[in-house]
Amino acid sequence: xxxxxxxxxxxxxxxxxxxxxxxxxxxxxxxxxxxxxxxxxxxxxxxxxxxxxxxxxxxxxxxxxxxxxxxxxxxxxxxxxxxxxxxxxxxxxxxxxxxxxxxxxxxxxxxxxxxxxxxxxxxxxxxxxxxxxxxxxxxxxxxxxxxxxxxxxxxxxxxxxxxxxxxxxxxxxxxxxxxxxxxxxxxxxxxxxxxxxxxxxxxxxxxxxxxxxxxxxxxxxxxxxxxxxxxxxxxxxxxxxxxxxxxxxxxxxxxxxxxxxxxxxxxxxxxxxxxxxxxxxxxxxxxxxxxxxxxxxxxxxxxxxxxxxxxxxxxxxxxxxxxxxxxxxxxxxxxxxxxxxxxxxxxxxxxxxxxxxxxxxxxxxxxxxxxxxxxxxxxxxxxx
Numbered sequence: 001x002x003x004x005x006x007x008x009x010x011x012x013x014x015x016x017x018x019x020x021x022x023x024x025x026x027x028x029x030x031x032x033x034x035x036x037x038x039x040x041x042x043x044x045x046x047x048x049x050x051x052x053x054x055x056x057x058x059x060x061x062x063x064x065x066x067x068x069x070x071x072x073x074x075x076x077x078x079x080x081x082x083x084x085x086x087x088x089x090x091x092x093x094x095x096x097x098x099x100x101x102x103x104x105x106x107x108x109x110x111x112x113x114x115x116x117x118x119x120x121x122x123x124x125x126x127x128x129x130x131x132x133x134x135x136x137x138x139x140x141x142x143x144x145x146x147x148x149x150x151x152x153x154x155x156x157x158x159x160x161x162x163x164x165x166x167x168x169x170x171x172x173x174x175x176x177x178x179x180x181x182x183x184x185x186x187x188x189x190x191x192x193x194x195x196x197x198x199x200x201x202x203x204x205x206x207x208x209x210x211x212x213x214x215x216x217x218x219x220x221x222x223x224x225x226x227x228x229x230x231x232x233x234x235x236x237x238x239x240x241x242x243x244x245x246x247x248x249x250x251x252x253x254x255x256x257x258x259x260x261x262x263x264x265x266x267x268x269x270x271x272x273x274x275x276x277x278x279x280x281x282x283x284x285x286x287x288x289x290x291x292x293x294x295x296x297x298x299x300x301x302x303x304x305x306x307x308x309x310x311x312x313x314x315x316x317x318x319x320x321x322x323x324x325x326x327x328x329x330x331x332x333x334x335x336x337x338x339x340x341x342x343x344x345x346x347x348x349x350x351x352x353x354x355x356x357x358x359x360x361x362x363x364x365x366x367x368x369x370x371x372x373x374x375x376x377x378x379x380x381x382x383x384x
Contacts, residue, residue: 008090010035011097013098015047016043016068024188028094028115039056039057040082040101041059059085078099092111092113093110097114102160103159111161111365114162116166118278119174119178123146123153157178164182183360186303186347186348189348194262194266196266196290197266199268202227202230203218208235209236209237230268231249232256273286279299280300283295283305284345284348287341291338291341294312295314296322297314297315
């Protein structure tokens with residue numbers, strides 16, 4: 001304890017780009033500004049400048065050459081790296097985890113709260129899909145490695161005192177794979193407060209060019225229908241996406257500023273979201289611009305988009321299903337106005353997250369202190 005308050009540490013998987021989970025950690029730090037952040041690796045050149053004012057500690061993985069580029073391939077080393085972090089001085093440890101950060105070791109009397117973005121996808125339910133999309137070398141070593149990681153991951157989950165899921169969808173997966181109950185606190189999204197502008201005749205998709213985002217469906221559907229599509233992002237699937245794109249598809253790359261991206265959200269006639277995500281930040285960002293979302297109706301998006309009101313769902317991850325959704329949108333639209341769509345997105349604002357998360361941590365810390373007191377009281381009674 002320090003000045004009557006618990007000493008808090010935040011543990012995050014890695015800090016190499018400012019994506020959705022990293023924004024959540026940023027908001028956690030706003031709630032606990034004195035808390036240091038522990039992480040596997042940290043790439044200060046690709047994180048916002050204000051992170052340099054935070055106290056950030058890395059694991060020994062940081063010393064491996066090119067660690068901030070190849071960290072994902074070092075998955076077998078991550079468990080020991082996080083277990084090596086000495087967090088013994090902290091009364092409350094908050095892990096932000098979609099990988100191995102929840103496996104840290106804490107004091108017996110310290111409380112560990114895990115904000116779980118997802119159980120490790122490539123270890124559990126997405127294992128077969130990841131393996132089928134991997135190269136031959138990775139496919140050959142995955143079975144043996146994943147068996148060990150599943151055992152470790154379940155043990156790591158047992159070290160957590162309280163789980164917070166980022167959606168009810170993830171809460172179900174925590175229950176399935178870790179056999180643990182969890183509370184749901186939706187993550188934070190920056191709400192676009194810029195004035196509305198006239199809509200332009202293009203659809204929009206934003207995201208990393210990786211296979212599970214299924215940006216290929218948006219490119220192929222708009223090519224098939226001869227509809228204008230703006231694609232913002234970059235990644236390994238880039239060449240394939242450009243190869244299947246028709247003349248109506250425009251690629252802008254991944255180097256745009258947040259302000260520029262917000263401008264495209266405001267002008268697009270609708271946002272396309274063909275992937276299955278644990279929560280999905282970009283559909284909420286689109287709605288905060290008053291833009292309807294046309295999404296694959298599975299995963300966290302079912303909790304952020306109101307079908308028929310703030311967007312429309314399609315049932316299958318196929319080009320025809322998405323194309324049909326686009327045509328349905330053009331024929332009937334959605335029932336909510338742009339302002340109503342923006343108002344709906346405020347349920348996921350940064351301010352709401354910080355207030356809700358602060359109250360949750362304070363309550364759970366008090367709960368833990370009561371549990372420790374009850375255990376101590378029972379021990380004294382047993383002695384007598």
